[in-house]
Amino acid sequence: MYVSKRSANCHQEEVIDIFRSSERNNKKANITGILLYSDTLFIHYLEGDFDQINQLYDKIKTDYRHKHIFIIEIIPVKERKFPDHPMIIRSFNLQNSIFWHLLDNEDAKSLQSILEQYSQTGDKILSMIERILYLH
Numbered sequence: 001m002y003v004s005k006r007s008a009n010c011h012q013e014e015v016i017d018i019f020r021s022s023e024r025n026n027k028k029a030n031i032t033g034i035l036l037y038s039d040t041l042f043i044h045y046l047e048g049d050f051d052q053i054n055q056l057y058d059k060i061k062t063d064y065r066h067k068h069i070f071i072i073e074i075i076p077v078k079e080r081k082f083p084d085h086p087m088i089i090r091s092f093n094l095q096n097s098i099f100w101h102l103l104d105n106e107d108a109k110s111l112q113s114i115l116e117q118y119s120q121t122g123d124k125i126l127s128m129i130e131r132i133l134y135l136h
């Protein structure tokens with residue numbers, strides 16, 4: 001799981017391109033996960049074989065569409081959270097106060113601290129991701 005800053009020149013079309021190539025490539029590599037994006041941020045949770053994830057991460061980290069990539073956590077997991085989805089993609093709007101109201105306190109705190117200093121544990125962020133998914 002990592003967090004990164006969305007580049008200013010990463011427009012909606014670029015995000016759609018990311019989604020298209022991810023669906024294709026992740027399916028082949030048996031990688032699943034979810035990418036959340038806002039105007040300024042990506043939060044990406046990936047699951048799969050360690051080597052496959054590493055290979056993918058080598059590509060992702062050089063991608064011009066984001067910067068300041070910060071790895072939150074790399075841990076072995078027994079079960080996948082999103083076994084049927086090579087790439088779920090969801091937007092979230094940090095400017096929308098309704099969005100913040102919909103998050104419970106714990107999730108809002110997690111998100112706030114990601115925005116401020118990326119200081120959260122993977123499982124807290126994951127529960128926040130699932131909450132954001134559920135809001136849609």
Ligand SMILES: Cc1cc2nc3c(=O)[nH]c(=O)nc-3n(C[C@H](O)[C@H](O)[C@H](O)COP(=O)(O)O)c2cc1C
Nearest residue numbers: 018021022025026042044056059060063065066087
């Ligand atoms: C935030 C972000 C997340 C990405 N996630 C993935 C991903 O999960 N899978 C993937 O194949 N490419 C992902 N990419 C795109 C890769 O950096 C790269 O452009 C793409 O894999 C190239 O695909 P291609 O070799 O099929 O053209 C991501 C890019 C960004 C900026």
